[in-house]
Amino acid sequence: MQTTLETQKQRLSKLQPLIALFVLCLIIGLLSDKFFTVSNFWNVLRQISVNICLSVGMTLVVLMAGIDLSVGSVLALCGAITAGLFKMGIELPSQNLYIGFTLLGASLAGVLTGALLGFFNGFVITRFKVPSFVATLAMLTVARGLTMLWTKGFPISGLGEQFAYMGTGWFLGVPVPVWISAVVVALAVFLSDKTKLGRYIYAIGGNENASLLSGININKVKIIVYTIAGALAAVGGLMVTSRLDSAQPNAGTGYELDSIAAVVIGGTSLSGGKGSIWGTVLGAIIIGVLNNGLVLLNVSPFWQQVVKGFVILLAVIIDKANSKNG
Amino acid sequence: MPLLEKKNNKTLSWLKYGIGSAVVLLLVYNSVYFRKLDEVKAEASGKFDAAAFAKTFLEKQLTPKLATAPDIDELTTLLSTDKNKAFEMYSHATAIGNIRYFLVKGQGTITQINENDLTIQTPKQQLTLAMEFIYGNALRDASGEFDITKFTKTADINNVSSELNKLIRASVVFPFRPKAKVGDTVQFAGAIALNKEHLNLTEIEVVPASLK
Numbered sequence: 001m002q003t004t005l006e007t008q009k010q011r012l013s014k015l016q017p018l019i020a021l022f023v024l025c026l027i028i029g030l031l032s033d034k035f036f037t038v039s040n041f042w043n044v045l046r047q048i049s050v051n052i053c054l055s056v057g058m059t060l061v062v063l064m065a066g067i068d069l070s071v072g073s074v075l076a077l078c079g080a081i082t083a084g085l086f087k088m089g090i091e092l093p094s095q096n097l098y099i100g101f102t103l104l105g106a107s108l109a110g111v112l113t114g115a116l117l118g119f120f121n122g123f124v125i126t127r128f129k130v131p132s133f134v135a136t137l138a139m140l141t142v143a144r145g146l147t148m149l150w151t152k153g154f155p156i157s158g159l160g161e162q163f164a165y166m167g168t169g170w171f172l173g174v175p176v177p178v179w180i181s182a183v184v185v186a187l188a189v190f191l192s193d194k195t196k197l198g199r200y201i202y203a204i205g206g207n208e209n210a211s212l213l214s215g216i217n218i219n220k221v222k223i224i225v226y227t228i229a230g231a232l233a234a235v236g237g238l239m240v241t242s243r244l245d246s247a248q249p250n251a252g253t254g255y256e257l258d259s260i261a262a263v264v265i266g267g268t269s270l271s272g273g274k275g276s277i278w279g280t281v282l283g284a285i286i287i288g289v290l291n292n293g294l295v296l297l298n299v300s301p302f303w304q305q306v307v308k309g310f311v312i313l314l315a316v317i318i319d320k321a322n323s324k325n326g
Numbered sequence: 327m328p329l330l331e332k333k334n335n336k337t338l339s340w341l342k343y344g345i346g347s348a349v350v351l352l353l354v355y356n357s358v359y360f361r362k363l364d365e366v367k368a369e370a371s372g373k374f375d376a377a378a379f380a381k382t383f384l385e386k387q388l389t390p391k392l393a394t395a396p397d398i399d400e401l402t403t404l405l406s407t408d409k410n411k412a413f414e415m416y417s418h419a420t421a422i423g424n425i426r427y428f429l430v431k432g433q434g435t436i437t438q439i440n441e442n443d444l445t446i447q448t449p450k451q452q453l454t455l456a457m458e459f460i461y462g463n464a465l466r467d468a469s470g471e472f473d474i475t476k477f478t479k480t481a482d483i484n485n486v487s488s489e490l491n492k493l494i495r496a497s498v499v500f501p502f503r504p505k506a507k508v509g510d511t512v513q514f515a516g517a518i519a520l521n522k523e524h525l526n527l528t529e530i531e532v533v534p535a536s537l538k
Contacts, residue, residue, distance in 0.1 A: 089366075091363055091366075092363070093363060095363075096362055096363045096364060097360060097361075097362070097363055098360070098361045098362065098363045098365075098366040099358055099359075099360055100358065100359045100360070100361060100366075101357065101358055102356060102357055102358070102359070104353070104356050104357050105354075105356070105357025105358050106357075108353065108357055109357075153458075153459060154488055154491065154492060155484070155488060157481060157484035157485060157487075157488060158481025158482065158484050158485050159481070160481065245481070245484070246484060250459075298523070300524050301524065
């Protein structure tokens with residue numbers, strides 16, 4: 001009898017983000033007649049696509065009891081590198097040579113840069129035993145500085161229609177960024193639920209020492225996960241740059257907080273080992289709907305930050321209460 | 327049997343590397359292209375010259391308008407008493423939305439030199455003068471002289487903003503900044519951006535177009 005009650009409690013705690021989303025939609029829908037419209041639906045989905053990419057990577061990191069504060073800066077750097085290579089290529093005056101990059105080439109260079117920065121994060125964390133908070137905080141500054149150096153502090157704009165398709169185009173009646181984030185989510189769900197790597201990630205987050213003793217190459221898994229997180233931040237960077245038709249040197253500022261918020265609201269435990277990609281997707285939708293609702297209700301941007309802060313706090317308190325009861 | 331298995335594994339491994347290499351080569355082939363640099367430069371010279379356009383715009387259209395710009399203290403007084411009138415009389419924008427741009431001029435004393443800006447005290451208020459990051463469309467749009475319909479490409483419009491900001495950085499900010507000291511009086515003219523819906527007059531930042 002008690003076990004059934006506990007199971008029901010666990011089920012209810014898993015459904016909490018969904019219930020929160022439902023209540024949030026209901027309240028905003030009642031207060032604004034523009035909320036339940038088709039255009040706003042696509043608008044919200046398009047807006048959260050970038051956060052979903054970042055948050056999926058962040059979830060994998062947090063599941064291992066780590067954190068990645070560098071995703072916003074990595075997003076900016078990768079967006080800028082992609083835009084710079086696509087628009088200006090590389091000039092080698094001594095050889096009278098111009099190396100041009102196609103959209104594919106520039107995008108691959110951006111994603112590779114993100115993966116490389118993620119790899120570096122993982123390497124520093126595992127090789128030098130630097131806490132992930134500190135290592136990725138350092139990368140946050142390094143990547144932002146590199147973005148300023150690469151762009152000389154100016155936006156790289158005028159990337160053309162072909163480039164803009166990734167962020168503003170439609171495919172089969174659905175915005176392209178939504179397709180991209182759906183593919184990212186599908187791959188991440190497959191990785192976390194159906195592969196050995198996924199099981200290792202949960203195991204490391206649950207108990208790192210036990211994982212080590214059971215023969216898991218912890219360092220390798222950590223480096224792979226940080227590399228994935230970096231690459232996904234780069235994908236987010238491509239979407240932002242494409243959507244704005246411009247790579248802004250200050251793009252992505254504060255995005256790391258939105259992605260951590262999505263992860264936490266989605267029920268992933270910051271101490272690792274517990275959580276899911278689907279929960280994070282729900283968390284990102286909640287953050288997106290909240291942002292959208294506050295704008296529709298004409299709430300000042302300063303108050304929006306206050307409200308978001310309290311929502312995150314509430315999510316953590318509920319998570320703690322659930323852990324205690326569970 | 328184990329020998330055959332070993333051979334099969336080796337073949338599989340070669341096949342894997344072979345396919346992998348082919349995919350990488352295909353990606354690289356479709357990713358980059360090589361041309362002679364002088365040819366690329368010659369082609370580029372025939373395109374819209376945003377830098378030249380920005381220079382002419384600054385000298386012929388923006389600078390004359392600065393002389394007739396409202397004093398910033400008078401403007402903020404009007405904004406606090408009759409926001410709609412102030413926006414109608416003095417603001418411009420090329421895009422829709424709540425952000426609109428004003429040309430302003432004024433005089434004040436430098437009270438603080440910060441990493442990215444200067445804090446200025448005018449007779450009525452405190453404001454900042456941007457020194458490091460000259461971003462956005464403020465200068466381009468505030469004059470009301472920038473005709474967006476003459477452009478066929480969004481990229482060219484954005485490039486004008488970018489070039490105008492570069493020009494201001496090089497010709498206005500760089501010569502002025504090393505000489506600026508706390509207590510100096512500065513005469514400035516430039517542009518500000520304000521949100522009509524969420525008007526905030528306590529943190530005004532002027533993007534300078536002229537500093538004396």
